[in-house]
Amino acid sequence: MDGGGAAELREAHRLTGHSDRVWSLAWNPFTGSGAGPVLASCGGDKAVRIWKRSPDGAWHCSDVLEDTHNRTVRSCAWSPDGKLLATASFDSTTAIWEYSGGDFECVATLEGHENEVKSVSWSSSGSLLATCSRDKTVWIWEMQPGNEYECVAVLQGHTQDVKMVQWHPFLDVLVSVSYDNSIKVWADDGDDEWHCVQTLTEADNCGHSSTVWALSFNKKGDRMVTCSDDRTLKIWDTSADLSQPKTGDDHESWRHLSTLTGYHGRTIFSAHLSSEDIIASGAGDDTICLFTEVEGPSYRLILKKEKAHDMDINCVRWCPQDPRMLASASDDGTVKLWELRGNALD
Amino acid sequence: MDQKPQDDIDFLEPSVLLDETHYQEGFKNGYNDGLVSGKEEGRQVGLKNGFQVGEELGFYQGCVDVWMSVICIDHNAFSARIRKNIEQLAALVRSYPLYDPEDEQIQDIMEKIRLKFRVITANLGAKLEYEGRPASSKHDVEDL
Numbered sequence: 235m236d237g238g239g240a241a242e243l244r245e246a247h248r249l250t251g252h253s254d255r256v257w258s259l260a261w262n263p264f265t266g267s268g269a270g271p272v273l274a275s276c277g278g279d280k281a282v283r284i285w286k287r288s289p290d291g292a293w294h295c296s297d298v299l300e301d302t303h304n305r306t307v308r309s310c311a312w313s314p315d316g317k318l319l320a321t322a323s324f325d326s327t328t329a330i331w332e333y334s335g336g337d338f339e340c341v342a343t344l345e346g347h348e349n350e351v352k353s354v355s356w357s358s359s360g361s362l363l364a365t366c367s368r369d370k371t372v373w374i375w376e377m378q379p380g381n382e383y384e385c386v387a388v389l390q391g392h393t394q395d396v397k398m399v400q401w402h403p404f405l406d407v408l409v410s411v412s413y414d415n416s417i418k419v420w421a422d423d424g425d426d427e428w429h430c431v432q433t434l435t436e437a438d439n440c441g442h443s444s445t446v447w448a449l450s451f452n453k454k455g456d457r458m459v460t461c462s463d464d465r466t467l468k469i470w471d472t473s474a475d476l477s478q479p480k481t482g483d484d485h486e487s488w489r490h491l492s493t494l495t496g497y498h499g500r501t502i503f504s505a506h507l508s509s510e511d512i513i514a515s516g517a518g519d520d521t522i523c524l525f526t527e528v529e530g531p532s533y534r535l536i537l538k539k540e541k542a543h544d545m546d547i548n549c550v551r552w553c554p555q556d557p558r559m560l561a562s563a564s565d566d567g568t569v570k571l572w573e574l575r576g577n578a579l580d
Numbered sequence: 581m582d583q584k585p586q587d588d589i590d591f592l593e594p595s596v597l598l599d600e601t602h603y604q605e606g607f608k609n610g611y612n613d614g615l616v617s618g619k620e621e622g623r624q625v626g627l628k629n630g631f632q633v634g635e636e637l638g639f640y641q642g643c644v645d646v647w648m649s650v651i652c653i654d655h656n657a658f659s660a661r662i663r664k665n666i667e668q669l670a671a672l673v674r675s676y677p678l679y680d681p682e683d684e685q686i687q688d689i690m691e692k693i694r695l696k697f698r699v700i701t702a703n704l705g706a707k708l709e710y711e712g713r714p715a716s717s718k719h720d721v722e723d724l
Contacts, residue, residue, distance in 0.1 A: 388698055388702075390691070426664075
């Protein structure tokens with residue numbers, strides 16, 4: 235890691251290949267010792283691309299997963315053991331790909347949503363999968379032996395399109411965000427009965443005043459960042475364990491900690507927390523911002539990278555194997571890999 | 581007509597009363613007509629609504645009956661979770677207050693029934709849907 239100098243975000247690689255906007259990215263969380271990081275990207279060209287680093291340091295596209303979805307692939311997510319890739323599509327299905335022997339094979343298709351699936355997320359245990367859709371519902375699936383998936387629950391509650399779902403890093407607690415401006419937290423009572431245990435709104439919790447596009451947890455699970463069409467990022471204290479059924483009045487909730495305003499001039503589409511708790515945000519103003527937590531807790535801008543892409547940035551993701559490497563995906567059809575150098579955490 | 585001065589008020593009164601009388605008579609006629617046509621309209625709406633509810637519930641009950649028969653023949657035809665869901669659906673359909681259309685919960689129960697049905701059909705991989713009801717997708721416009 236560089237010792238000195240001001241923080242800068244250096245463009246290290248530009249990955250081209252998608253023939254339409256790139257919607258989402260996912261780093262394989264577990265690639266085994268010796269192997270380099272693996273990145274999946276998906277987009278409007280109905281394909282998923284897998285990117286790997288060659289021995290000479292350059293990145294290449296090692297696989298193209300196509301001919302399965304017949305509409306835009308909107309989101310992708312690796313299972314915790316890195317062996318499965320889930321891809322969520324506007325064709326209302328979610329495909330599960332098995333990655334074994336260097337080859338990808340579609341081993342299951344989850345059907346049930348009435349229209350476009352927007353997001354997919356694996357729980358930390360690897361046995362639960364969540365999907366959400368424009369049909370306003372969130373579905374929870376459980377993996378069974380033999381690549382079978384059983385629908386555990388269909389969660390209704392949002393009054394509009396659900397944009398993203400994400401599991402807590404280690405609890406069986408699910409968060410969904412929506413066009414209805416709210417953030418909902420879901421947990422089960424231990425018997426497949428899933429309920430919304432908390433809703434974070436503008437009125438009651440200093441929540442967002444417009445569509446919430448994305449959320450991200452930190453590794454410890456006590457911080458969550460959300461971003462919105464209202465051009466703010468909000469950080470939440472999520473230390474309360476909402477997976478346990480509440481007894482009486484003595485229940486904690488998640489609460490608002492901080493709102494970051496004025497850094498982006500357009501809708502913020504994506505936010506991601508690194509393992510060093512650095513927040514990256516990508517927006518419709520083609521800009522990437524990085525923030526770090528300081529005493530308070532409050533947040534300080536580390537840097538603002540304008541014109542990071544030529545068009546809207548749809549997704550930003552920190553590399554789990556290298557916490558100073560950031561990937562970004564854009565409407566311009568490219569994926570960029572960035573290196574954060576300098577004294578970012580001072 | 582010859583009127584004495586102190587009958588001035590009386591002279592005017594029939595005209596005022598006439599207005600009032602006409603009003604009352606008109607109201608009564610309207611009310612009576614409305615009662616008859618309202619009842620008939622209400623009957624038509626009730627029949628239509630009742631039919632729709634009955635048809636939809638009947639569809640779910642029919643599915644439950646078929647699935648329960650399958651379970652009777654082969655207890656392990658479905659997984660434990662699916663069996664539980666089918667039993668929950670059966671209980672929900674039974675709990676629908678057919679004879680109390682004013683019950684506040686009817687909408688809620690119907691939503692729960694539809695949701696439980698979706699979970700079961702998704703798990704059975706069956707493309708089965710109650711045709712009479714419009715799905716949400718037909719009304720909305722696509723966005724990002």
